[in-house]
Amino acid sequence: VSGAPAPQTAGFGLGRDALPVEIAAWDIxxxxxxxxxxxxxxxxxxGEEVFVEKCAMCHGDFGEAVGRWPVLAGGHNTLSDEDPVKTIGSYWPYxxxxxxxxxxxxxxxxxxxxTNDEVYAITAYLLYVNDLVDDDFELSNDNFLEVRLPNEPNFYMDDRATTEYPIFAGDVCMTDCKDxxxxxxxxxxxxxxxxxxSEGGEEAAEEEPAETEEASVE
Amino acid sequence: VSGAPAPQTAGFGLGRDALPVEIAAWDIxxxxxxxxxxxxxxxxxxGEEVFVEKCAMCHGDFGEAVGRWPVLAGGHNTLSDEDPVKTIGSYWPYxxxxxxxxxxxxxxxxxxxxTNDEVYAITAYLLYVNDLVDDDFELSNDNFLEVRLPNEPNFYMDDRATTEYPIFAGDVCMTDCKDxxxxxxxxxxxxxxxxxxSEGGEEAAEEEPAETEEASVE
Amino acid sequence: AASGVAMVSAKAANAEGDPAIINKQEWNQYLGEGVDARPYGMPSQFESHVRRQDVPWLTADPVSSVNFTPLHELDGIITPNGLCFERHHAGIAEVDPAEHRLMINGLVDRPLVFTMEDLMRFPRENHVYFLECAANTGMEWAGAQLNGCQFTHGMIHNVMYTGVPLRLLLQEAGVKTTGKWIMPEGADASGMTRSIPIEKALDDCLVAFKMNGEALRPEQGYPVRLVVPGWEGNMWIKWLRRIEVGDQPWHHREETSKYTDLLADGQARRFTWEMDAKSVITSPSPQAPITQGPGPLVITGVAWSGRGTIPRVDVTIDGGITWQQARMSGPSLNKSMHRFYLDVEWDGKPMLLQSRAHDSTGYVQPTKEQLRHVRGENSIYHNNSIQTWAVNEKGEAENVEIS
Amino acid sequence: AASGVAMVSAKAANAEGDPAIINKQEWNQYLGEGVDARPYGMPSQFESHVRRQDVPWLTADPVSSVNFTPLHELDGIITPNGLCFERHHAGIAEVDPAEHRLMINGLVDRPLVFTMEDLMRFPRENHVYFLECAANTGMEWAGAQLNGCQFTHGMIHNVMYTGVPLRLLLQEAGVKTTGKWIMPEGADASGMTRSIPIEKALDDCLVAFKMNGEALRPEQGYPVRLVVPGWEGNMWIKWLRRIEVGDQPWHHREETSKYTDLLADGQARRFTWEMDAKSVITSPSPQAPITQGPGPLVITGVAWSGRGTIPRVDVTIDGGITWQQARMSGPSLNKSMHRFYLDVEWDGKPMLLQSRAHDSTGYVQPTKEQLRHVRGENSIYHNNSIQTWAVNEKGEAENVEIS
Ligand code: HEC
Ligand code: HEC
Ligand SMILES: [Ca+2]
Ligand SMILES: [Ca+2]
Ligand SMILES: [Ca+2]
Ligand SMILES: [Ca+2]
Ligand SMILES: [Ca+2]
Ligand SMILES: [Ca+2]
Ligand SMILES: [Co+2]
Ligand SMILES: [Co+2]
Structure with a gap:
């Protein structure tokens, strides 16, 4: 009958070494x-061939989307519009x-x-439908880093600590705060x-809600 | 648009007066x-007549109980035995x-x-099967207070504060506490x-558990 | 440590790799059910063994009986509503809240009737409290009997209640100066009643309508129950429909025939309301054996006191020769369950596990020996003694008594 | 007060008395179900309206969609597991825990694989944390839209987790000095990934296997999920199967295409992890109108902050001309929901209800106006602005915006 306090620094000796073949299976x-x-x-x-076969039923032949499935192309220069269209071409940074x-x-x-080649091909096709490459473009692991998406510079690190917190703080008004x-x-x-x-919403869909982007629930 | 802090002392004015007929319906x-x-x-x-008709199938004709349903009679002088039998006659104070x-x-x-008369009659009968009245006894609201149950004097108020708490307190041993x-x-x-x-227990029942009193789960 | 790793790992990998990693699982590739499928969710199919369980031989009929919280499967301090143990005396009353009333009568200035809507208009409070049946661990007085903490200690749950302080309702009716006791009464077919001194009624009792955020469950008194913090579970009248104020206690069946503590000399304590400090190791335990062999082991359990908080729990793995202070984890709330852990390195040898709670009054949980010395073996209720589990080399645990 | 009593009572009695009292109900006389009937309990049949609900027009398919916690029906601070809102990107993964693994790889001294049994051998902790989707209230940026706090604010739940500090698992693998970010990954068919800085990973993140005492629900990542206290819900990877340590963030889909905050000038904030202080009145609200007329009224709601506790909430009933400090009730825990109440006497006139949370950093919940001034109307995520309900003379509430 015995038992020592568990080691807190040297590790617990739990789990086992992950094998290279296992890491390879998951590390994608x-x-x-x-x-x-x-x-x-x-x-x-x-890419077009694969896309039309496996993707177009939802995203449309040219990434324009079927119904309410996500739009993958277009939307250039809409980001400061009332209803921005955020796509790989218009919004994604990388x-x-x-x-x-x-x-x-x-x-x-x-x-x-x-397959890896299919993903390269589809990615090339999505660049094409977003007007970012020509129709004879081939994407590979060799030239991948040469392609930059146009909106990359428009992302910056969360700055609420300086742009918002000083404003949203301090004393509050409790009485006679407005006329x-x-x-x-x-x-x-x-x-x-x-x-x-519970089944509601059909009627609603017709009503054109103010914010119907799929993104609005992400 | 207005609203004052709710009154905390004078009452909230919630609920309504209970009618005498309503109190009478529930105040039993x-x-x-x-x-x-x-x-x-x-x-x-x-009482015997009603009891045999409405109670005996569970509690037995004489309160001796059928199977594991509660025993209502007997058990006199068993309270300090290894297996006390707690009944109206042997245990109940009032x-x-x-x-x-x-x-x-x-x-x-x-x-x-x-009906009220049925309850009086059954109560008289349960006194009888517990050897506390004769077979010609009639119980009524008039003579009710004259009947005292024998075990009444053996109940006393919780005294853990004086009999236990001083013992179950203080410093505890942490090492070498026993040989x-x-x-x-x-x-x-x-x-x-x-x-x-999940359906287990049949076998268990045969095994005669140490503490099978129905009371043990109250 | 490298060889230790191989020893303690549940599944050592062979050269081809673990199939659970190498082969894709269904859930890695295919879609599951959507957000419209489960308006009210239930546990995973792989958790169906986590359930309340009754002990058929205990009672004549499951309708006036008890089932037990699966403490050995739970962690933290909150008991999920679906697993809170049930004890009812006439089955689960399925009360329609629209047809439910709460009456206050007796020694009050104005007898009142409240609907559920009325109750919802009083100021509310939220508190986490344990509810323990006075008979919890009662089957163990005469000796180690049931092999699992679900059965020995599972007549307890720990829930966050939302309700109206009973004080406010009594003030609304106006308690007369002669009013010294209250008698809450249930609406079920057992018409459950208990006597409670007015001091407690005006102190911390709640008339509660929510548990863990949602409506009370039918098993727990829906639509409204009494909450009597720290006091024995039977007093927490479910399906509460009436509160009478009186000048004396009622000495009803559940405070005379039952819930009185028969001592060795044949005398009996009455009105033993408070639940003393208690604890139990929930894992390892008979239903939660050690399955992974020697090495790191989490010893865990729960502790509570009807008289305050639990600042400290001691754990022994050698039957009480040596004790170590456990680590408390999670909020420490008055009259609530507390969770403790002792993280050890198990050497694979047999253990005798015990836990010992200290409460904020300085009370220390007694041994069975100490308690029997005062009360004998027929006391049925309020067995808050230290529990022992014997763990063998295989990691199997058994309910035992030790010298 | 006597006439007031008659006015506010839900059911005035006639001379013969209330039939709900005078006539015996079934449940007063006959037996209900016994303790063997409900091994895992469910809410009363009279509570079937209390359920998660989705908004069909929001998404193309309920399988990658969201449903909403019925906040207007809940009280206290704990969200019951069956009602915690769901958001998944490939449906509910029904993972067999025996086939589940957690791998740690990347910039570590020793890549490791854990089974569930391995995880259960590490020291555990218990904490109550809110999880809020960054998109909660997102549909309200452009204007008052959904009529009910379930829909405007129901992408949140508040749960007590039991889990292993992520720190211990990372230490077990040994994070290299170059390791600055982690990437947790889910086992479901969306293979969900996010980048989290190592400081947060080593601070208060948990690898949790229990929620509110019992196993995680499949909808919430059974058998194991990441808990990232105070940070947006999408980062709390469910069905957690892998954690890679790296020297840079991954900029994956949910931190670029989604969960970035598009400002009015077309630029976008990324890595907006923390959830700012927020509150909402849950009753009265559009789905929880005042049904009892003028008189005592409980105004209640919840408040939370990803950066601490909520020491204070202010409530206005006149659209912000006058504010009153609400009463906080229930434990005040770091990065947990808080419950507040304002008990008022309603005069039956229209009200404009708002609540305003203050967190322990001194931050005060902004108005929609203030927030739009900084961010515009296309920001989608992180709308933590003050919500307004207009209550009319009949007690009906509506989601509105005010000047
Ligand atoms: C059955 C419908 C369906 C099919 C087929 C489909 N997708 Fe999708 N796609 C979706 C949905 C739904 C989402 C959003 C998933 C989410 O976020 O929950 C999505 C998202 C995407 C996105 C990200 C969009 C954004 O703005 O973030 C890309 C890129 C994408 N799909 C590409 C593809 C490709 C390439 C294929 C074929 C190989 C494909 N999809 C096939 C339904 C589909
Ligand atoms: C169908 C079985 C059944 C019938 C019929 C029945 N009882 Fe009972 N009785 C019980 C059960 C079960 C209990 C215990 C209830 C509980 O505590 O949950 C009980 C308890 C009692 C007790 C209390 C016993 C104690 O020691 O506390 C008394 C007294 C009693 N019954 C009297 C009667 C009378 C009088 C009748 C007929 C008018 C009657 N019973 C009919 C099953 C029955
Ligand atoms: Ca990688
Ligand atoms: Ca097309
Ligand atoms: Ca917009
Ligand atoms: Ca009375
Ligand atoms: Ca007989
Ligand atoms: Ca005995
Ligand atoms: Co007692
Ligand atoms: Co964000």
Whole structure:
């Protein structure tokens, strides 16, 4: 009968070494600096072929989207509009994200079923439908870092600590804070709220809600 | 648009006055001093008749119980035995509790279906099977307080504050507290624990668990 | 440490790699159910063994009986509503809240009737409290009997309640100066009643309608129950429909025939309301054996006191020769469960595990021996003694008593 | 007060008395179900309206979508597991824990694989934390849109987690000095990934396997998820199967295409992890109107901050002309929900209700106006502005914006 306090510094000796073959099976992530990119290549025309077969039923032949599935192309110069269209071409900062995401999550319902060459080809095609490369372009692990997406410079690190926190702090008014108050907007005018009957929303869809982007629920 | 802090002292003005007819419908509790006893009466022989009809299938004709349903009679002078039998006659301190409980909760499955006279009669009968009255006894709201149960003097107020708390306090031993330790009893010898398969226990019942009193789970 | 790693690992990998990693699983590739499928969610299919369980031989009928919280499967201090043990005397009352009323009568200036809507208009409070049945561990007085902490200690749950201070309702009716006791009464077919002194009623009792954020469960008194912090569970009247104020206690069935503590000399304590400090190791325990062999082991359990908080729990793995102070984890709240851990390196030898709670009054959980010395073996209720689990070389645990 | 009593009472009694009292109910006389009937309990049949609800028009498919916690029906601070909102990108992964592994690789001294049993052998901690989706209230940027706090604010839940400090797992693998970021990855078909700086990973993150005492629900990442206290919900990777340590962030889809905050000038903030202080009145609200007329009214709501506790919430009933300090109730825990109440006497006139949270850093929840002034209307995420409900004479509430 015995028992010593568990070691807190030297580690617990739990788990086991991950084998190279196991790491290889799971370590599929790709970064903007190219880390994680596998060897492979694919051109725009091959990409179109695969895309039309495996992706277009949701995203449209040219990434324009079917119904409410995500739009993958277009939207250039809409980011400061009332209704910005955020696509790979108009918004995404890094091409590596396209490769990584398609490779890990698409096609929706059959994730991780594409070959590396297929992912390169689709990525090339998505660059093409976003007017970023010509139709004879071939993407590979060799030239991957040469492609930069146009909106990359428009991202910056969270700056709330300097741009917001000083404003949203300090003493608050408790009495006589305003002279009068008026209602300027009412949700019931839109009428897009699901009924308590739970199946609601069909009627709502017709009503064109103010913010219908898929992104609005991410 | 206005709102004052809610009154904390004068009451909230919530709820409504309970009507006498409503209080009468629910206010059925009876106390040892007779408070709450309704007018009525019943004798031992009437009590036996009702008891045999409505109670005996569980509690036995003479309160001796059928199977594992509660025993209502007997057990005199067993309270300091290894297996005390706690009944109305051997344990309960007040007769009012018999009236109150039968009136509010019995028969099991058809609560509050007895008339006042039936409850008086059953109570008289339970006194009789516990050897506390003769067979010609009639119980009524008039003579109710004259009947005292024998074990009343043996209850006293919780005294843990003086009999236990001073003992179960103070410094504790942390090292070298004993020379040796031996196992003196094992639950698996009894084997009365339900299986993980959930329906267990039949086998256990045969094994005569150490403490099978119904009371043990109250 | 390298060889230790191989020893303690649940599944050592062979050269081809672990199939659970090398082969894609269904859930890695294909879509699962959407957000419209489960308006009210349930546990994973792989957790179906985590359930309340009754002990059929204990009672004549499951309708007036008890089932037990699976403490050995839980962690932290909150008991999920679906797993809070049940004890009812006439089955689960399925009360329609629209047809439910709460009456206050007796020694009050104005007898009142409240609807559920009325109750929702009083100021509310939120508190986490344990509810322990006075009979919890009662089957163990005469000796080690049930092999699992679910059965020995599972008549307890720990829940965050939302409710109206009972004080406010009593003030609304106006308690007369002669009013010294209250008698809460249930709406179920057992018409459950208990006597509670007015001091407690005006102190911290709640008339609660929510548990862990949502409506009370039917098993726990929906739509409204009494919360009597730190006091025995039977007093927490469920399906609360009436509160009478009186000048004396009622001495009803559950405070005479039951819930009185029979001592060795045949005399009995009555009105033993407070639940004394208690603790139990929930893992390892008979239903939660050590499955991974020697090496790091998390010893964990719960502790509580009806008289305050639990600043300290001691744990022994050698049957009480040596004790170590456990690590308390999670909020320490008054009259709530506390969680403790002792992280050890198990050498694979047999252990005799015990835990010993200290509460904020300085009370220390007694041994079974100490408690029996005062109370004998027929006391049924309020067994808060130290529990022992014997763990063998295989990691199996058993409920035992030791010298 | 006597006439007031009659006015505010839900059901005035007629001379014969209230039938709910005079007539016996079924549950007063007959037996209900026993303790063997419900091994895992569910809410009352009368509470079936309390459920998670999705908004069909929001997404193309319920399988990558969201549903919402019914905040308007809850009280206290704990969200029951069955009602915690769901957000998944490839449906609910139904993971078999025996087939689940957690790998740590990348810039570590020794890449490791853990089984669930391995994880259960590390020291554990318990903490209550809110999880809020960065998109919560996102549909309200352009204007008052959804009529109910379930929809405007229901992408949040507050749960007590039990888990292993991520720090211990990373130390076990040994993070190289070049390791500055981690990338947790999910086992579901979306293979969810996020980048988290190593400082946060070594600070208060947990690898959690229990929520509110029991196993995680499949919807919430069973058998194991990452807990990232105070930070946006998407980072709390569910079905956690891998953690890679790296020298740079990954800029994956959910931190570029999504969860970046597009400002009015077309530029976008990235890595906006912390959830700022926020509050909402849950009752009265559009789905929880005042049904009992003038008189006592409980105004209640919840508040939280990703940067600390909530020592104070102010409430206005006149659209911000006058504010009152609300009463906080229940434990005040770091990065947890807080419950507040304002008990008022409603005069039956229209009200404009708002709540304003102060957090322990001194931050004060901004108005929509203030927030839009900095960020514009396209920001989608991180809308923590003050919410307004207009209550009319009938007690009906509506989601509005005010001047
Ligand atoms: C059955 C419908 C469907 C099919 C087929 C499909 N997708 Fe998708 N795609 C989606 C959905 C739904 C999302 C959003 C997933 C989420 O975020 O939850 C998505 C997201 C994407 C995105 C990210 C969009 C953004 O703005 O963040 C890309 C890129 C994408 N898909 C590419 C592809 C490619 C390439 C294929 C084929 C190889 C494909 N998709 C097949 C439904 C589909
Ligand atoms: C169908 C079975 C059944 C019938 C019929 C029944 N009872 Fe009972 N009785 C019980 C059960 C079960 C209990 C214990 C209830 C509990 O505590 O949960 C009980 C308890 C009692 C007790 C309290 C026993 C104690 O020691 O505390 C009394 C007294 C009693 N019954 C009297 C009666 C009378 C009088 C009738 C008929 C009018 C009656 N019972 C009919 C099952 C029955
Ligand atoms: Ca990698
Ligand atoms: Ca097309
Ligand atoms: Ca917009
Ligand atoms: Ca009375
Ligand atoms: Ca017989
Ligand atoms: Ca005995
Ligand atoms: Co007691
Ligand atoms: Co963000």
């Amino acid at each position: 992530d790709v970064r903007p600096d190219g880390a994680g990119l596998p060897a492979g290549s694919g051109d725009v025309w091959t 091409l590596s994200t396209v490769y990584d995401y398609i490779n890990r999550a698409m096609p929706f319902g059959m994730a991780q079923s594409l 009068s108050v008026t209602i300027t907007m009412r949700a019931t005018v839109l009428d897009v709220t699901p009924d308590d009957g | 509790d009876v106390r040892p001093d007779g408070a709450g006893l309704p007018a009525g009466s019943g004798d031992v022989w009437t 007769l009012s509790t018999v009236y109150d409980y039968i009136n509010r909760a019995m028969p099991f499955g058809m609560a509050q279906s007895l 040796s330790v031996t196992i003196t009893m094992r639950a698996t010898v009894l084997d009365v624990t339900p299986d993980d398969g």
